[in-house]
Amino acid sequence: xxxxxxxxxxxxxxxxxxxxxxxxxxxxxxxxxxxxxxxxxxxxxxxxxxxxxxxxxxxxxxxxxxxxxxxxxxxxxxxxxxxxxxxxxxxxxxxxxxxxxxxxxxxxxxxxxxxxxxxxxxxxxxxxxxxxxxxxxxxxxxxxxxxxxxxxxxxxxxxxxxxxxxxxxxxxxxxxxxxxxxxxxxxxxxxxxxxxxxxxxxxxxxxxxxxxxxxxxxxxxxxxxx
Amino acid sequence: xxxxxxxxxxxxxxxxxxxxxxxxxxxxxxxxxxxxxxxxxxxxxxxxxxxxxxxxxxxxxxxxxxxxxxxxxxxxxxxxxxxxxxxxxxxxxxxxxxxxxxxxxxxxxxxxxxxxxxxxxxxxxxxxxxxxxxxxxxxxxxxxxxxxxxxxxxxxxxxxxxxxxxxxxxxxxxxxxxxxxxxxxxxxxxxxxxxxxxxxxxxxxxxxxxxxxxxxxxxxxxxxxx
DNA sequence: ACAAAAGTGTTGAGAGTACACCCATGC
DNA sequence: GCATGGGTGTACTCTCAACACTTTTGT
Numbered sequence: 001x002x003x004x005x006x007x008x009x010x011x012x013x014x015x016x017x018x019x020x021x022x023x024x025x026x027x028x029x030x031x032x033x034x035x036x037x038x039x040x041x042x043x044x045x046x047x048x049x050x051x052x053x054x055x056x057x058x059x060x061x062x063x064x065x066x067x068x069x070x071x072x073x074x075x076x077x078x079x080x081x082x083x084x085x086x087x088x089x090x091x092x093x094x095x096x097x098x099x100x101x102x103x104x105x106x107x108x109x110x111x112x113x114x115x116x117x118x119x120x121x122x123x124x125x126x127x128x129x130x131x132x133x134x135x136x137x138x139x140x141x142x143x144x145x146x147x148x149x150x151x152x153x154x155x156x157x158x159x160x161x162x163x164x165x166x167x168x169x170x171x172x173x174x175x176x177x178x179x180x181x182x183x184x185x186x187x188x189x190x191x192x193x194x195x196x197x198x199x200x201x202x203x204x205x206x207x208x209x210x211x212x213x214x215x216x217x218x219x220x221x222x223x224x225x226x
Numbered sequence: 227x228x229x230x231x232x233x234x235x236x237x238x239x240x241x242x243x244x245x246x247x248x249x250x251x252x253x254x255x256x257x258x259x260x261x262x263x264x265x266x267x268x269x270x271x272x273x274x275x276x277x278x279x280x281x282x283x284x285x286x287x288x289x290x291x292x293x294x295x296x297x298x299x300x301x302x303x304x305x306x307x308x309x310x311x312x313x314x315x316x317x318x319x320x321x322x323x324x325x326x327x328x329x330x331x332x333x334x335x336x337x338x339x340x341x342x343x344x345x346x347x348x349x350x351x352x353x354x355x356x357x358x359x360x361x362x363x364x365x366x367x368x369x370x371x372x373x374x375x376x377x378x379x380x381x382x383x384x385x386x387x388x389x390x391x392x393x394x395x396x397x398x399x400x401x402x403x404x405x406x407x408x409x410x411x412x413x414x415x416x417x418x419x420x421x422x423x424x425x426x427x428x429x430x431x432x433x434x435x436x437x438x439x440x441x442x443x444x445x446x447x448x449x450x451x452x
Numbered sequence: 453a454c455a456a457a458a459g460t461g462t463t464g465a466g467a468g469t470a471c472a473c474c475c476a477t478g479c
Numbered sequence: 480g481c482a483t484g485g486g487t488g489t490a491c492t493c494t495c496a497a498c499a500c501t502t503t504t505g506t
Contacts, residue, residue, distance in 0.1 A: 010275065012238070092238055181497085183459080184461095406470095455504105463496100475484105475486070
């Protein structure tokens with residue numbers, strides 16, 4: 001609102017839940033020190049909408065400010081805005097969520113880990129305001145989306161092995177998957193293609209695959225009704 | 227913004243796409259004469275968010291103001307807000323969509339059909355602002371939701387015949403369905419139960435069913451991945 | 453040669469789809 | 480008795496889920 005208090009229309013913030021894939025868990029990027037009523041708690045990145053910015057541009061800007069990353073998967077999630085006790089401070093939050101590929105997660109400066117860092121989804125600190133609800137909502141959406149679109153590939157670097165892909169799915173969905181069924185299904189969906197490269201490791205080298213840019217991941221979900 | 231122009235923060239409107247089922251098509255409720263930059267065109271119902279209202283309360287209020295109906299299915303759709311040329315007039319719209327049962331559609335006063343009336347989805351007039359986009363988005367969501375939840379029943383009165391239910395699905399999905407498969411599937415889903423009543427008509431009387439309030443419509447969609 | 457991870461097929465069960473005729477009522 | 484819409488069963492196909500061993504490399 002303006003300094004003289006002549007305007008009581010609500011202000012708009014755009015907040016972004018940023019997901020990344022850790023070794024053993026899905027992670028979320030949190031920051032401290034957001035101005036306003038955050039009381040020093042950890043919060044998801046966000047801020048006020050600029051005057052000439054679209055909602056998505058504002059979300060992309062916040063994402064870049066905290067991670068330096070651009071062109072990530074970014075989608076509007078939901079708009080939160082329960083009226084607070086004091087209507088003069090009312091804030092409406094348009095929440096977005098984004099997915100950072102594994103190798104990009106290192107872009108977050110570990111020198112300032114007391115201000116911005118990755119947290120595992122299943123062990124978050126107490127969050128400011130209604131941010132716990134927003135993260136929980138985003139997680140539900142991500143899991144859901146993983147099952148009927150190709151978002152899963154956004155979590156991985158450009159090339160990956162089938163075992164890495166399976167591990168990513170297992171971490172996000174929180175359940176183990178059968179190796180042979182997984183491979184058959186993912187290959188028959190025709191959305192990845194083998195490269196000529198192999199990843200060397202402790203055992204037999206694993207073929208590297210890449211997501212096919214031209215892949216149209218048709219959503220043929222089985223209908224519940226009718 | 228305030229009268230003296232000291233505040234340029236965007237204003238928030240809440241707009242509602244209200245669906246109902248006509249004899250041969252899905253319909254949407256539109257109004258004329260909304261104040262502001264609507265230029266006399268047809269628009270979806272909506273208005274500014276009250277100071278102490280939640281977003282959903284505002285949507286329910288708009289719904290009741292135009293139809294007199296309460297307790298309909300009502301869900302947040304998406305938030306629209308591209309910046310206009312003049313940022314001092316910026317408006318962010320939180321869009322909701324609602325589903326009115328067939329018998330409730332008559333609550334709309336046909337005496338003022340020049341101000342508020344139902345339009346078939348496939349033959350809408352030119353709409354104000356970005357409202358055509360909002361309706362189209364809502365329609366996609368409704369179709370989608372019809373396939374994996376029990377929203378379909380919101381379109382029908384409390385009791386209905388299986389033929390009426392099938393017709394509702396065919397109208398919304400825009401494709402014909404096989405009668406025997408439809409009946410088997412809907413009955414085995416265990417979400418409706420027969421009443422003792424029959425609907426008399428031109429041919430053999432048809433059994434009336436009702437939606438089971440205790441039905442848990444489990445969503446077991448087939449995963450695309452993995 | 454052994455440890456470690458990659459890679460590979462088959463079978464049984466359940467769900468989806470296509471398809472044609474008899475039934476109960478009003479006129 | 481006939482026109483009108485209501486109601487019913489079967490056979491084939493496809494997808495899913497469960498399950499264990501061989502292959503390739505580094506040490």
